[in-house]
Structures are given as structure tokens and as C-alpha cells.
Amino acid sequence: MTTMMKAWQFERYGRYDEVLEWVDRPLPEPGPNEARVRTRAVSLNFPDLLITQGLYQARAPLPAVSGVEGVGIVEAVGPGSPFEVGQRVVSFNNLAGMLADCFIAHNATSWAVPDHVSDSQAAALSTTYGTSYYALVHRAHIQPGETLLVAGAAGGVGLAAVQLGKVFGARVIAAAGSAEKLAVCRDNGADELINYQEEDIVERVKALTDGRGADVIYDPVGADLFDQMKRCIAWEGRMLVIGFAGGRIPTIECNRMLLKNMAVVGLAWGPCVERNPAQGAACQQHLYDLLRVGAIDPVIYRTLPFAEVREGMRLMESRALYGKIVIER
Ligand SMILES: NC(=O)c1ccc[n+]([C@@H]2O[C@H](COP(=O)([O-])OP(=O)(O)OC[C@H]3O[C@@H](n4cnc5c(N)ncnc54)[C@H](OP(=O)(O)O)[C@@H]3O)[C@@H](O)[C@H]2O)c1
Structure with a gap:
């Protein structure tokens, strides 16, 4: 039996x-609470660009394998x-570690995939929809009828927030940087569109809100956009800090928070799931149920073969894409 991959x-x-x-790299052996999975599909995420540079929150020990989210068949436990x-x-x-023939699946952050979910859907769904679900449900406690403003709304986590915002009964304002991206947001349920x-x-x-502002602001971009959006939040609004795709980590004045009775709420999805695996599994199950009834559906911008991983990364960096890129075997 081969020991390399x-x-x-x-x-x-x-x-x-x-x-x-x-x-070539040694085939990983599963330790306690782990399984080895033969890879079928991997979706790319913005953090992939940062992880290879050692610029993400957690630094992968070298030599490391790229890819944070994958689906496949268990071959050893x-x-x-x-x-x-x-x-x-x-x-x-x-x-x-996912962009390889095999990857290691840890118990707390791995879930069985139901038959009605394709490889691409499974690969494209867990991180982006998991992040947006946790942010809207567990952090912002979004309520039906509230106004949700989504920045970077045609990106991976952004489109998930648009779709889930509609599931939770919000009026969704999608904000993005081009007419093409906004058309995708409209096709995915956004009620209002802003080209920033x-x-x-x-x-x-x-x-759009009769001067009130948005009740919940979902921000995966940060930088100058955060500086602007903090000025259009509603009384008792919640500003969700999701990421900094714009390249600068913004700051906010405490008096602004006081005067608006607002909350600035962070969300780190991976650690949330690791700390409470049962809650993470319940979230995944709810997402699969929503997918089954057609309430959500990940948008796949392009499917590429393993040989074209660098092209996938280039597309992500170019800011041209909407939705997800999936790498398939
Ligand atoms: N908190 C968490 O647990 C968590 C989980 C997953 C991802 N994230 C973070 O969420 C952010 C988005 O991730 P993603 O996978 O959805 O990325 P993505 O698909 O590439 O989307 C990012 C969006 O940000 C906008 N953007 C603004 N300035 C940009 C720039 N300089 N370069 C690239 N995009 C820029 C783009 O929209 P426009 O062109 O329309 O402006 C783009 O659609 C990242 O910062 C990521 O680290 C956080």
C-alpha cells in the first residue's frame, strides 16, 4: 500500500x-478523534490567500498544505x-490541509454529508454558510422584519448572508462593487442594491430606511467601507465584524456606540464550532435542511480541476468572482 500522496x-x-x-508528501495517519479522507472536492476561501503568506490568525506549521474546507470519502479512522x-x-x-489526495478530518469540525447534497455543494457550504448563520443567528439575533445590510454581498460569505437573511425574514440590502455582482445578489433574493x-x-x-439606518450590518470587508457603514446603523443596531478583505482592520469610537445604543459584534466561526461541536453540528444540519427545500443554494462561480488551483487563487485575488470556486478531483 502506498504511503505517499x-x-x-x-x-x-x-x-x-x-x-x-x-x-509528493507522506500520507497522513489519523490520530485519536480523526479520520483520513480521500478528497473529492475543496472550495477556496479568501483566507487561503492569507494562510500561504502566514498572515492569517493561525499560522500553519511548515511545510503546510493549502485549503481549509473539503469533502471526500473516509478511508481510515x-x-x-x-x-x-x-x-x-x-x-x-x-x-x-485539504488541497491534497487525502486530508485529516477532526471530529469537532467534520460532518457527514447527506445524499441530497452534492460534493460541490458540501464543499461550498460549510464555512461560508456556517459563518453567516452563526453571525446572524447567534451573534446578531436577527429578527423578522429587520433591515440587514450586507457588504461584499456577492462574495462567498456575503452571498450566504444575503440568502440566509431572507430565510430569517429580513429585508436585505446588498452592497457590492459592480453591477454584475449586484445582479447576482438580486437573483439570490436581495431586496435593495447599492453599488458602493x-x-x-x-x-x-x-x-432606503426613512433615515433609520440598518438594524444589522454584515461586514466581511472592513477598511474604508466599515468607516462609512458605522454611520448608517440604526438605533440598537448590531455591526457584525466578519473579516477584512479590504486589507485594513478598522476602529470605532466608543461614543458612537453609546449614542446609537449599538453593538459591535465579532464572529470567529471555526473556534465557535471547535468550542461547541454539538451547536456546530446542529447548524450544519439546519443548513442541509434549508438546502433540501431550496431555501439556500451555494453559487458556484467556477469549478476547476486540481491542476488549476493557482488559477482559482488568482481569480479570488482579482476580486472578479462572485460566489465560490470549487476544486474537484
Ligand atoms: N469570521 C469568520 O469566521 C470568517 C469566516 C470565513 C471568512 N471570513 C472572512 O470574510 C472575508 C470574506 O471571505 P470570502 O471567502 O467570502 O471572500 P470573497 O469571496 O473573496 O469575498 C470578499 C469580498 O470582499 C470585497 N472586497 C473588498 N475589498 C477587497 C479586496 N481588496 N480584495 C478582495 N475582495 C475585496 C469583494 O467584493 P466587492 O468587489 O463587491 O467589494 C469580495 O466579493 C475574508 O476577510 C475572510 O477572512 C471570516
């Missing part, structure tokens, strides 16, 4: 197009794994 590995931190190499050989599972790992490359987002949100 192929993997998109980086031996030093740097840009994906400089450090990612398709190399360690003690304490709930999975069986032959079972299809999806798995998330903050320290990467061309329009003043603060004025538009105020006009």
Missing part, C-alpha cells in the same frame, strides 16, 4: 503563485472517530 504544499510563507507546489470507512464527510481545518463604487452607501441606506 500528492498535495499543493508550501514550504515557506509567500504569495500562492510563488510558494504553492504540487509535490483513528480511535474515537464517529465516522466509518466509506462514509462521505465534509471538513474544515483552520490550519489548512458609484453611490454613497450612507446616503443610500438612510434613504
Whole structure:
């Protein structure tokens, strides 16, 4: 039996197009509470760009394998794994490792995939929809009839927030940087559209809400956009800090929070799931149920073969894509 596999590995931190190499690497052995999974599909996430550079919250020990979210078939289990050989599972790992022939699935961040969910859907759904679900439900406690403003709304987590916002009965304002991206948001249920490359987002949100502002603001972009959006939040609004795709971590004045009775709420989905696996599993199950009835459906921008991982990363970096890129075997 072979003890080696192929993997998109980086031996030093740097840009994906400089450090990612398709190399031979030992087949990983599952330890306690782990399973080894033969990879079928991996979805790309913005953090992949940061992880190869050593710029993400958690630094993958080198040499590391890229890819944080994958689906495949269990082929070996360690003690304490709930999975069986032959079972299809999806798995998330903050320290990467999925862009390889096989990856290790940890109990707390891995879930069996129901038959009605395709490989691409499973790979595209867990992190983005898990993040947006946790943010809207557990952190913002969004209520039917509230106004939800989503920034970067055509991105991976953004489109998930648009779709889930509608599921939870919110009026969704999608904000993005091009007409093409906004058309995708409209097709995915957004009630109102703002092009923040061309329009003043603060004025538009105020006009759309009779001057009240948005009850919940979902922000995966940060930077200048956060600075603007904090000026169009409603009384008792919740500003969800999801990420900093815009490249700068913003700050906020405490007096602004006091005067608006507002909350600035952070969300780190991976650690949430690791700390409370039962809650994470319940979230995944709810997402699969919503997918079954057609209430949500991940938008796949492009499916690429394993050989074109660098092209997938390039597309993500270019900011041209909407939805998700899935890498399939
Ligand atoms: N908190 C968590 O647990 C969690 C989980 C997953 C992801 N995240 C974070 O959420 C953010 C988005 O992740 P994603 O996978 O959804 O990414 P994505 O699909 O690439 O979407 C990011 C969006 O941000 C906007 N953007 C603004 N400035 C940008 C820039 N300089 N470069 C690239 N995009 C820019 C783009 O929309 P426009 O062109 O329309 O502006 C783009 O659609 C990342 O910061 C990621 O780390 C956080």
C-alpha cells in the first residue's frame, strides 16, 4: 500500500503563485478523534490567500498544505472517530490541509454529508454558510422584519448572508462593487442594491430606511467601507465584524456606540464550532435542511480541476468572482 500522496504544499510563507507546489508528501495517519479522507472536492476561501503568506490568525506549521474546507470519502479512522470507512464527510481545518489526495478530518469540525447534497455543494457550504448563520443567528439575533445590510454581498460569505437573511425574514440590502455582482445578489433574493463604487452607501441606506439606518450590518470587508457603514446603523443596531478583505482592520469610537445604543459584534466561526461541536453540528444540519427545500443554494462561480488551483487563487485575488470556486478531483 502506498504511503505517499500528492498535495499543493508550501514550504515557506509567500504569495500562492510563488510558494504553492504540487509535490509528493507522506500520507497522513489519523490520530485519536480523526479520520483520513480521500478528497473529492475543496472550495477556496479568501483566507487561503492569507494562510500561504502566514498572515492569517493561525499560522500553519511548515511545510503546510493549502485549503481549509473539503469533502471526500473516509478511508481510515483513528480511535474515537464517529465516522466509518466509506462514509462521505465534509471538513474544515483552520490550519489548512485539504488541497491534497487525502486530508485529516477532526471530529469537532467534520460532518457527514447527506445524499441530497452534492460534493460541490458540501464543499461550498460549510464555512461560508456556517459563518453567516452563526453571525446572524447567534451573534446578531436577527429578527423578522429587520433591515440587514450586507457588504461584499456577492462574495462567498456575503452571498450566504444575503440568502440566509431572507430565510430569517429580513429585508436585505446588498452592497457590492459592480453591477454584475449586484445582479447576482438580486437573483439570490436581495431586496435593495447599492453599488458602493458609484453611490454613497450612507446616503443610500438612510434613504432606503426613512433615515433609520440598518438594524444589522454584515461586514466581511472592513477598511474604508466599515468607516462609512458605522454611520448608517440604526438605533440598537448590531455591526457584525466578519473579516477584512479590504486589507485594513478598522476602529470605532466608543461614543458612537453609546449614542446609537449599538453593538459591535465579532464572529470567529471555526473556534465557535471547535468550542461547541454539538451547536456546530446542529447548524450544519439546519443548513442541509434549508438546502433540501431550496431555501439556500451555494453559487458556484467556477469549478476547476486540481491542476488549476493557482488559477482559482488568482481569480479570488482579482476580486472578479462572485460566489465560490470549487476544486474537484
Ligand atoms: N469570521 C469568520 O469566521 C470568517 C469566516 C470565513 C471568512 N471570513 C472572512 O470574510 C472575508 C470574506 O471571505 P470570502 O471567502 O467570502 O471572500 P470573497 O469571496 O473573496 O469575498 C470578499 C469580498 O470582499 C470585497 N472586497 C473588498 N475589498 C477587497 C479586496 N481588496 N480584495 C478582495 N475582495 C475585496 C469583494 O467584493 P466587492 O468587489 O463587491 O467589494 C469580495 O466579493 C475574508 O476577510 C475572510 O477572512 C471570516
